[in-house]
Amino acid sequence: MLLSQVTSTLFLSGADAPLNAALVTQKGITLIVNATLNHVCPAYPGVECLRVPVCDLPSARLSDHFDRVADRIHGNRGGGTLVHCAAGMSRSPALVMAYLMRHRGVTLRQAHHWVQESRPFVRLNSGFWEQLLQYERRLYGRNTVRVAQEPPPISRPLETAPLTGNRWVTLVPKSPLMSRPSQILQSQVLKKRGVS
Incomplete structure (x- = not known):
C-alpha cells in the first residue's frame, strides 16, 4: 500500500489505502474521493x-467532475482528504491536479510537478491530459504544457552481441513502472537466446 502526501491534508493512493481504517484515522481523513467504478466506498x-x-x-469524461471535486476538497476544512482510483496513477492524480489549479492558483505544469514530486509513478492517460489542458485554458486563458506524441521505438544493433548475424533490440521509452525484476528477466531471456 502506498499513500502519497500532496499537501499537509491531501493524499493520493490506489484502492487499497481507503480500506485501511487505521491509516484513515492516523491521517485524519474526513473525505474520501473514490474515482472508480467498482471499488467499494468504506463506511x-x-x-x-x-x-x-x-x-x-x-474517452471518459473526468473533466465533468473537476469543479465539483476541487470545490469539495477545498471545502473539507475539518480534516484530510484522500483521493484514490484503482492504482493511484491516472484518475486520482488528474483530479488532484485540477484541484491544485483551481484552488491553489498553480498552472498545469506546476500542478503536475507538485503531484509527481509526491507520487513519481503518476501516468495519466492521453484523454485526461487533454481534459486538463482544456481546464487550464478555461481557468487561465493559456496552456503551460504541451502533450507530445510518444516517439516510435528506436531499433539499434545490440551492442553486446557478436558482430556476426543481424541482432537488433528495440528500445522503448522508459516506463516509470519498469522495475529491476523486469530488467533481470530481460537479460535472462537474452542469455537463453545465446546473447551475453
Missing part, C-alpha cells in the same frame, strides 16, 4: 465518501 464514522464513477479510458 467510517465521520468520513464522507464522494464517488466519481469514471473508468480509466481516454
Whole structure:
C-alpha cells in the first residue's frame, strides 16, 4: 500500500489505502474521493465518501467532475482528504491536479510537478491530459504544457552481441513502472537466446 502526501491534508493512493481504517484515522481523513467504478466506498464514522464513477479510458469524461471535486476538497476544512482510483496513477492524480489549479492558483505544469514530486509513478492517460489542458485554458486563458506524441521505438544493433548475424533490440521509452525484476528477466531471456 502506498499513500502519497500532496499537501499537509491531501493524499493520493490506489484502492487499497481507503480500506485501511487505521491509516484513515492516523491521517485524519474526513473525505474520501473514490474515482472508480467498482471499488467499494468504506463506511467510517465521520468520513464522507464522494464517488466519481469514471473508468480509466481516454474517452471518459473526468473533466465533468473537476469543479465539483476541487470545490469539495477545498471545502473539507475539518480534516484530510484522500483521493484514490484503482492504482493511484491516472484518475486520482488528474483530479488532484485540477484541484491544485483551481484552488491553489498553480498552472498545469506546476500542478503536475507538485503531484509527481509526491507520487513519481503518476501516468495519466492521453484523454485526461487533454481534459486538463482544456481546464487550464478555461481557468487561465493559456496552456503551460504541451502533450507530445510518444516517439516510435528506436531499433539499434545490440551492442553486446557478436558482430556476426543481424541482432537488433528495440528500445522503448522508459516506463516509470519498469522495475529491476523486469530488467533481470530481460537479460535472462537474452542469455537463453545465446546473447551475453
